[in-house]
Amino acid sequence: MGLVFGWRSAMLLSATFVLLPLSAALASSLRNRLANRTLAALTIVLIGVFTPWLIGFAGFYDRWRWLTFLPVAVPLLVPALLRFYVHALVTDTLPPRWRFMLVPGLAEFAFQVVSFCLPMPLKDRWADIAFSVVTPILSLALIGSFGVHMAASVRQLRRYRAALVNVVGDDARFAARWLSAAIAAFAILWSIWATVLIWDWLDPLGYTGLMWLYLMIASAALFLAIEGWRHANAPFPSLSSLERVPAVPAKGPARDWSRQGADWAKQTRLAGWASDPDIDVATLARLLGTNTAYLSRALNEGLGQNFSTFINGLRCRAVMDRLEASDDRDVLTLALDAGFASKASFNRAFRATTGMTPSQYRTHVAEAKNHGALPEMRRPDASLPSIPET
Structure with a gap:
């Protein structure tokens, strides 16, 4: 056969x-x-x-x-x-x-x-x-x-x-x-x-x-x-x-974690550290002159955010600022410049931050400017009034 x-x-x-x-x-x-x-x-x-x-x-x-x-x-x-x-x-x-x-x-x-x-x-x-x-x-x-x-x-x-x-x-x-x-x-x-x-x-x-x-x-x-x-x-x-995060010492003066978190968020944004695609909690803590335990507590307790949400929020804010400044580059280029490693992760974070896709946000910005105002949007640092807009 x-x-x-x-x-x-x-x-x-x-x-x-x-x-x-x-x-x-x-x-x-x-x-x-x-x-x-x-x-x-x-x-x-x-x-x-x-x-x-x-x-x-x-x-x-x-x-x-x-x-x-x-x-x-x-x-x-x-x-x-x-x-x-x-x-x-x-x-x-x-x-x-x-x-x-x-x-x-x-x-x-x-x-x-x-x-x-x-x-x-x-x-x-x-x-x-x-x-x-x-x-x-x-x-x-x-x-x-x-x-x-x-x-x-x-x-x-x-x-x-x-x-x-x-x-x-x-x-x-x-x-x-x-x-x-x-x-x-x-x-x-x-x-x-x-x-x-x-x-x-x-x-x-x-x-x-x-x-x-x-x-x-x-x-x-x-x-x-x-x-x-x-x-x-x-x-x-x-x-x-990932799980090797030291505990915050029990002794020492009490801290206002909300204020501390806002201060570190301001430093992070002004320095542009979130634009590093490989930034992690240990690296940011070193740049801020603190340790991972204090930084994690400031973010979790003070700002009510985990590290990923915090960093991606700042990155989304950077993209939003460029869109509001009428930057005509494609959105993916803006996302990569802001520190995102992929289009998928950017789209997911941007929607979670603004409730819109990047293209929808760009359209709304253009429409709002035609009427002389920017649209009301959820902003990643809405809880951090101490961070300047410029």
């Missing part, structure tokens, strides 16, 4: 040709090495998950029956590796007891290796038993594994983002929102995958009936690998450094 490379095999093979170079690029990345190598391993595992369908549609199993139980598809490794990637990205370490977390996937791999090595007559009989008994067990284990690991990953990302807003000026730059989207996609996808396998066990769907599912797996793998490669060299601050 000859091999036939139809559209099904071609689509999965095309995904493989994209994913393999991405894996190599991630594995050779010098920054975020642990996270990127973990993602490279995850990408290879995902290729393995849909490889049986790639070669199956081409007729490999019909021509070479001994390929049954070929040990390449180990979906139980995916939840653990995805969790490892999230943890390594934000902490530069693997989670505690990470070896134990690999046991289900390694057990699945060992089962496939042993089954693959069986003599052909015994393998045929064992395949019928395995499909009836082992496949449902592995499917249920996959659902449970994803539930545990994805919940832990989401908690880790929330903890990381909560720490980011108090330390870095552009938290959206490191919030890894694409990773949340990937986690959600994989959680939904693998729940569907396990459910379909159980359904297929009860009422066989046929080989072609499952093709759509493996195309979805390949698409999710492409999204995760491409986004991971795009952010491979981003200088993600580690969670331990």
Whole structure:
């Protein structure tokens, strides 16, 4: 029987040709090495998950029956590796007891290796038993594994983002929102995958009936690998450094944190320190001649803002001032000059500050000037009357 490379095999093979170079690029990345190598391993595992369908549609199993139980598809490794990637990205370490977390996937791999090595007559009989008994067990284990690991990953990302807003000026730059989207996609996808396998066990769907599912797996793998490669060299601050903020000493004279916060806000704005895209709480504290604990308290208690909101508010104020001064440069240029690292983070911060998009604000400014006045807008420093407008 000859091999036939139809559209099904071609689509999965095309995904493989994209994913393999991405894996190599991630594995050779010098920054975020642990996270990127973990993602490279995850990408290879995902290729393995849909490889049986790639070669199956081409007729490999019909021509070479001994390929049954070929040990390449180990979906139980995916939840653990995805969790490892999230943890390594934000902490530069693997989670505690990470070896134990690999046991289900390694057990699945060992089962496939042993089954693959069986003599052909015994393998045929064992395949019928395995499909009836082992496949449902592995499917249920996959659902449970994803539930545990994805919940832990989401908690880790929330903890990381909560720490980011108090330390870095552009938290959206490191919030890894694409990773949340990937986690959600994989959680939904693998729940569907396990459910379909159980359904297929009860009422066989046929080989072609499952093709759509493996195309979805390949698409999710492409999204995760491409986004991971795009952010491979981003200088993600580690969670331990974000949470390493000293406490304010209990002794000493009481301070008016509102006044202190207003004074430091004024210095920050006049000096233009917010225009540094890499500004963080430690850098600003050093520039102000204080420490991170006092600065954080002045912002949180005195101004009612976290560090990211404070810095992005000043940056938005700088853009608003340029728009009100009829600066005709495009808004993205103004945003980059003000210290924003990306258009997405600027748009999000500007809308939160003014209630409008930048283009809407520019239009309102022009209309207001035609009537001899500027529009009433929410301003990032509305609570800081001591900051001069000039």
